[in-house]
Structure formats: C-alpha cells, structure tokens
Amino acid sequence: MTIAKPPYLTGHFTPVVEEVTATGLTVEGVLPPELTGHLLRNGHNPKPGITPTHWFKGSGMVHGIRLRDGRAEWYRNRWVHTPALDGAPYLTEHGPDLTASAAGTHVIEHGGRLLALCEANLPFELTRELDTVGAYDFDGKLRGAMTAHPKEDPVTGELHFFGSSPFPxxxxxxxxxxxxxxVHSAEVPGATGALKHDFALTRRHVxxxxGNVTFDLTEPSGIPYSWSDTQLSRIGVLPRGTDGERHIRWYTIEPGNMLHVSNAYEDGQGRVVLEGPTVDEEGFRLSWNWWTGAPGRGTEPVSRSYTRRWVIDPADGSVDEQIIDDLPVEFPTLNEAYLGVENRYQYAVSFPDEKGFGGYGLVKYDRTTGARRIRQIGDARLPSEAVFVPAAGATCEDDGYLxxxxxxxKQDASQLLVLDASGLDTVATVHLPHRVSAGLHGSWIPDLPSADAGR
Incomplete structure (x- = not known):
C-alpha cells in the first residue's frame, strides 16, 4: 500500500532536492536601480528521504537573490547546516540542545550579521553567500532560545526580541x-507556557x-503544543525601558491564537492598537492537522485566519476587539519605517477558505479608507510573503516595491516578482533556475555604502 505524503511535502511545498548556484538571471521589465542588495527567504525543506512529523520540523533552506544596478546577478539556495540537518536530536540526556535547530522560519540581518532563526533554538549565522558559520549566542549573553520574529526599531536601530520556554x-x-x-535582558513576570511566536513593538511599549495554544507533552507530532480551553488568551503590555518588566499589565481577550502581528501603535488617546491575523479553535485545528498531515485537515496551511484588531485602553483596563476583515490571510507585512507607529497600508498573502474556495493572491489594505485590493497571482501559483522595499526618494508610505x-x-518554475506597492502592478520579473518551494519569512538586505560590490 502506498502511503500518501503529508501535505507539507507536496504541491507548492515539495522540497528542493539540491543546492544550486546560478548567475546572470533573466529579467523581464526593468529592475529599479535602488534594488541593490539581497532578497533572502527561509523555509522548511527536509533533505531527500526525510519525512518530518511536523511541517515546522523540516530543515531550513535559505534562498537568496542578488540584485545590483538593474541586474539579477545570482540566485543560490543553501541548507542551514545545523546539527539537526544531520539528524542530531533536540532533546538529549543533558537537556535541550539549542544548536540542534531546524533554522527554517526566518532570516534577518542585524549588526552586520545574517541570522537564520527558529524560535526553539539559538540563531545560526550565515555568510552573504549563505554558507553556514554556526550557532550565535550574542557573545554568551543570549541565555536561551530566540524568537524567529525580532523587531528592529526604525528610529534607534535597536533589535528587540524575546526567548520563550514552556518552563520557567x-x-x-x-x-x-x-x-x-x-544591552538589556530581563524575565517578564506573569507569562505562562502558552505559545508565543510573534510580538509587537510600539514607540512606548512592548x-x-x-493565545489558547499552550505546551502539551501528549501532542504526538514532536511540536509539543495544542489548543487548551483552560489557557487564557491574553495581551501583555510592557512599558519600554530598563525596568519596564516590573510594570507589565496583562489583558484577557477572546479565545484564539495569533501567529503573526501586522503592527501595533499608540493612538492619539494613548490606547494601544494591535492588529494581526488570528484563528479560532476550528481554524487552529484545521491548520494544525495540515501541519502534521493528520486526518480532518483543511486544504491549506492556514484556515479561518482573519485580521483582528484590539484597542487596549490602559486608563480603564478595557479591550475593544473585532474582526476587521473576513478574507483568510497570513504573513502580514508593512513598510518597516512605520513599525510601531500608525500605518495606513498593510500587505498579506490571501489563501482559499477552509472549503477550498478562492485563490492565492497578495492583498493590500488601506486602513484609512477601509479599502482592500487583491492582486491575483494566477492559477496554480502561490506568492511568498511580500517584502516591502522603499523607492529612492520616497515621499509616501506606499512609495516602493513589494x-x-x-x-x-504548471510551469514547474519560480519567479521573483517586483510589484509597485502603490498599485500592485508588475515592475519586473526575475526568472529563477528552478521552482522554489513555498516557505515562510524573509528579508531585503540592502547594500551598505561601503559594501563590497563583488559580494
């Protein structure tokens, strides 16, 4: 009897089987000259013959596209060479091995280092050519795991992040x-073993x-989390500053679970506004079953994931909560210059609903007018998370590229699309040497003025 492959090893998610380097990529249209740097994208891509028990346990592979002066100079993809890539277990007789990482969730740059991230482990440093340097612990100051979703303050350049654990x-x-x-680290009081995948940064708060997803050792997939009706959904608002942890305040919200934050900010009344796609219990069940290949799964990796807004008033302790859009979306992004302040535009990837109706696309939200624009990508075509890059001399929030x-x-191929962020029209298409499997998160790493032009 033939055993069906889990969904995260089929279709758009079929793993790439080899590492490739290609130069002089074909470009249709005109690449804007300000796009000089590297687009990097990470995702779970187990080696041939390996079937992980959960989507998130697949080994990380980083794909890179080098753009410079209107040319697409190269594409390369490399597995992140952690001990886990060669089969090393996370749990050992001495406890967790924080270097045994999938390293497949995100890839960022900060302080001149490229870091591949997975929230249960230490970061892994990469070279600009995507070779693995090794685990990085911030010179011994990172005492545990690091979130895959750190936030860089666009004003100070500081990197804010957290480490979470199912144990104190x-x-x-x-x-x-x-x-x-x-330069600062502190334990946050009042937290629990609930899953904390992402967080938000405002000008004055963290x-x-x-959510309702919390630690569960009985979960058989190897990722020990499940939905719990007894785990409260909460938002913790911590004032920024070296002693802010002492003043954190937790607010109970409606049941649900959020993976990714769209943005957060303080409004004119001093209230904290938080937005992001959130699932209910049924949406989490359908999604989790897809992630594990279990029966009763939805048709997509995210189901019933609708954008929700919370308005938290510290003056009276109230939380106003509402779903603001009924389109299933995930992977929200924005112009990072507006991280932590009120933004007008947000972007996301749209998915079919839990019954399989609707297509894939890129969505642009106008939070001022309430308008929603969808750029359809085409039949049997799935876009990745849209990374915003500002145009040269930009004067408007959406003056830039996605x-x-x-x-x-259908073509068994992949392209890098460069879209005008204002109207979602195609500016340029870069043809890649093979089909890139659907992944998770990535970053645009612009060249610094002093960067080696040959890198």
Missing part, C-alpha cells in the same frame, strides 16, 4: 543595540500575545 522562566525580553550587542517569490506548479 517562560518569557525573557532582550534588547540589542544597533551594533548587535545585547506587546506580547498569549518583492515576492512565486511557486508555479
């Missing part, structure tokens, strides 16, 4: 300066989110 201390908050040195890597099943 449940939550530790860190700040690294613009050079990459950790915002943590705990970079997305498309998986095309």
């Amino acid at each position: 201390p449940f939550l530790t908050y860190y700040v690294a300066d613009a050079k990459g040195e950790i 915002v943590f989110i705990e 970079l997305t890597v498309v998986s095309d099943l």
Whole structure:
C-alpha cells in the first residue's frame, strides 16, 4: 500500500532536492536601480528521504537573490547546516540542545550579521553567500532560545526580541543595540507556557500575545503544543525601558491564537492598537492537522485566519476587539519605517477558505479608507510573503516595491516578482533556475555604502 505524503511535502511545498548556484538571471521589465542588495527567504525543506512529523520540523533552506544596478546577478539556495540537518536530536540526556535547530522560519540581518532563526533554538549565522558559520549566542549573553520574529526599531536601530520556554522562566525580553550587542535582558513576570511566536513593538511599549495554544507533552507530532480551553488568551503590555518588566499589565481577550502581528501603535488617546491575523479553535485545528498531515485537515496551511484588531485602553483596563476583515490571510507585512507607529497600508498573502474556495493572491489594505485590493497571482501559483522595499526618494508610505517569490506548479518554475506597492502592478520579473518551494519569512538586505560590490 502506498502511503500518501503529508501535505507539507507536496504541491507548492515539495522540497528542493539540491543546492544550486546560478548567475546572470533573466529579467523581464526593468529592475529599479535602488534594488541593490539581497532578497533572502527561509523555509522548511527536509533533505531527500526525510519525512518530518511536523511541517515546522523540516530543515531550513535559505534562498537568496542578488540584485545590483538593474541586474539579477545570482540566485543560490543553501541548507542551514545545523546539527539537526544531520539528524542530531533536540532533546538529549543533558537537556535541550539549542544548536540542534531546524533554522527554517526566518532570516534577518542585524549588526552586520545574517541570522537564520527558529524560535526553539539559538540563531545560526550565515555568510552573504549563505554558507553556514554556526550557532550565535550574542557573545554568551543570549541565555536561551530566540524568537524567529525580532523587531528592529526604525528610529534607534535597536533589535528587540524575546526567548520563550514552556518552563520557567517562560518569557525573557532582550534588547540589542544597533551594533548587535545585547544591552538589556530581563524575565517578564506573569507569562505562562502558552505559545508565543510573534510580538509587537510600539514607540512606548512592548506587546506580547498569549493565545489558547499552550505546551502539551501528549501532542504526538514532536511540536509539543495544542489548543487548551483552560489557557487564557491574553495581551501583555510592557512599558519600554530598563525596568519596564516590573510594570507589565496583562489583558484577557477572546479565545484564539495569533501567529503573526501586522503592527501595533499608540493612538492619539494613548490606547494601544494591535492588529494581526488570528484563528479560532476550528481554524487552529484545521491548520494544525495540515501541519502534521493528520486526518480532518483543511486544504491549506492556514484556515479561518482573519485580521483582528484590539484597542487596549490602559486608563480603564478595557479591550475593544473585532474582526476587521473576513478574507483568510497570513504573513502580514508593512513598510518597516512605520513599525510601531500608525500605518495606513498593510500587505498579506490571501489563501482559499477552509472549503477550498478562492485563490492565492497578495492583498493590500488601506486602513484609512477601509479599502482592500487583491492582486491575483494566477492559477496554480502561490506568492511568498511580500517584502516591502522603499523607492529612492520616497515621499509616501506606499512609495516602493513589494518583492515576492512565486511557486508555479504548471510551469514547474519560480519567479521573483517586483510589484509597485502603490498599485500592485508588475515592475519586473526575475526568472529563477528552478521552482522554489513555498516557505515562510524573509528579508531585503540592502547594500551598505561601503559594501563590497563583488559580494
């Protein structure tokens, strides 16, 4: 009897089987000259013959596209060479091995280092050519795991991040300066073993989110989390500053679970506004079953994921909560210059609903007018998370480009699409040497003025 492959090893998610380097990529249209740097994207891509028990346990592979002066100079993809890639277990007789990482969730740059991230482990440093340097612990100051979703303050250049654990201390908050040195760390009181995948940063606060998904050793997939009706959904609002942890305040919200934050900010009344796609219990069940290949799964990796807004009033302790859009979306992004302040535009990837109706696309939200624009990508084509890059001399929030890597099943190919962020029209298409499997998160790493032009 033939055993069906789990969904995260089929279709758009079929793993790439080899590492490739290609130069002089074909470009249709005109690449804007300000797009000089590297687009990097990470995702779970187990080696041939390996079937992980959960989507998130697949080994990380980083894909890179080098753009410079209107040319697409190269594409390369490399596995992140952690001990886990060669089969090393996370749990050992001495406890967790924080270097045994999938390293497949995100890839960022900070303080001159490229870091591949997975929230249960230490970061892994990469070269600009995507070779693995090794585990990085911020010169011994990172005492545990690091979130895959750190936030760089666009004003100070500081990197804010956290480490979470199902055991005390449940939550530790860190700040690294613009050079990459950790200058603050503290345990956050009142946290629990609930899953904390992402968080938010405002000008005055750090915002943590705990949903109904919490630690569960009986979960058989190897990722020990499940939905719990007894785990409260909460938002923790912590004032920024070296002693802010002492003043954190937790607010109970409606049941649900959020993976990714769209943005957060303080409004004119001093209230904290937080937005992001959130699932209910049924949406989490359908999604989790897809992630594990279990029966009763939805048709997509995210189901019933609708954008929700919370308005938290510290003056009276109230939380106003509402779903603001009924389109299933995930992977929200924005112009990072507006991280932590009120933004007008947000972007996301749209998915079919839990019954399989609707297509894939890129969505642009106008929060001022309430308008929603969808750019359809095409039949059997799935876009990646849209990374915003500002245009040269930009004067408006959406004056820039969206970079997305498309998986095309019919052509068995992939392209980098460069879209005008204002109207979502195609500016340029870069043809890649093979189809890139659907992944998770990535970053645009612009060249510094002193960067080696040959890198």
